[in-house]
Amino acid sequence: MIQIRQFGWADYDGVTEVWRSAGRDVLPRAELAAKLTRDPQLFLVAERDDIVAGVVLGTFDGRRGWILRLAVDPAHRRGGIASRLVAELETRFAALGCPRVNLLVMPDNVEALRFWQRLGYLPLPDVLCSKPIGTT
Ligand SMILES: CC(C)(COP(=O)(O)OP(=O)(O)OC[C@H]1O[C@@H](n2cnc3c(N)ncnc32)[C@H](O)[C@@H]1OP(=O)(O)O)[C@@H](O)C(=O)NCCC(=O)NCCS
Numbered sequence: 001m002i003q004i005r006q007f008g009w010a011d012y013d014g015v016t017e018v019w020r021s022a023g024r025d026v027l028p029r030a031e032l033a034a035k036l037t038r039d040p041q042l043f044l045v046a047e048r049d050d051i052v053a054g055v056v057l058g059t060f061d062g063r064r065g066w067i068l069r070l071a072v073d074p075a076h077r078r079g080g081i082a083s084r085l086v087a088e089l090e091t092r093f094a095a096l097g098c099p100r101v102n103l104l105v106m107p108d109n110v111e112a113l114r115f116w117q118r119l120g121y122l123p124l125p126d127v128l129c130s131k132p133i134g135t136t
Helices: 009-021 029-036 081-095 110-118
Strands: 002-006 043-048 051-060 065-072 101-103
Touching: 002 081, 009 043, 009 051, 009 065, 029 043, 043 081, 051 081, 065 081
Parallel strands: 065 101
Antiparallel strands: 002 043, 043 051, 051 065
């Protein structure tokens, strides 16, 4: 049975394993702790038989929601876990009054693009620009 619920620190090792198994960077504890001071209800795990099988991290800036770091353990894919994580996150965004949700996908991540389009997330032509602030 799969349970979708809010992350707790006891899940951290399981979450890092899922991120690693999916080839995603691991969010360090300090960065995660800072995020959790803002909207902890938007960091979700999927638990199957007491094991963390999937994870998604949402953020809300007061205007837009963002979905980050979605990953499902390869052994648990194509069973609807990511869809359920995103559905629960969307419910939580809606409860915050969030009208639109964005996310970034690497252009060569064809499988993820298929997944997102199946859920109604359509590509836009915008280019991501980024700059580190406060570093020397
Ligand atoms: C993308 C990912 C999160 C999908 O997780 P999942 O739990 O397997 O997804 P779901 O079972 O909910 O899939 C729902 C639908 O999305 C589509 N989909 C999912 N994975 C797909 C794939 N590899 N190829 C094509 N379509 C896919 C299918 O339409 C699927 O429905 P179906 O299984 O009935 O055909 C998972 O493959 C993953 O962790 N990938 C590596 C990390 C990553 O790329 N994350 C996203 C970064 S933006």
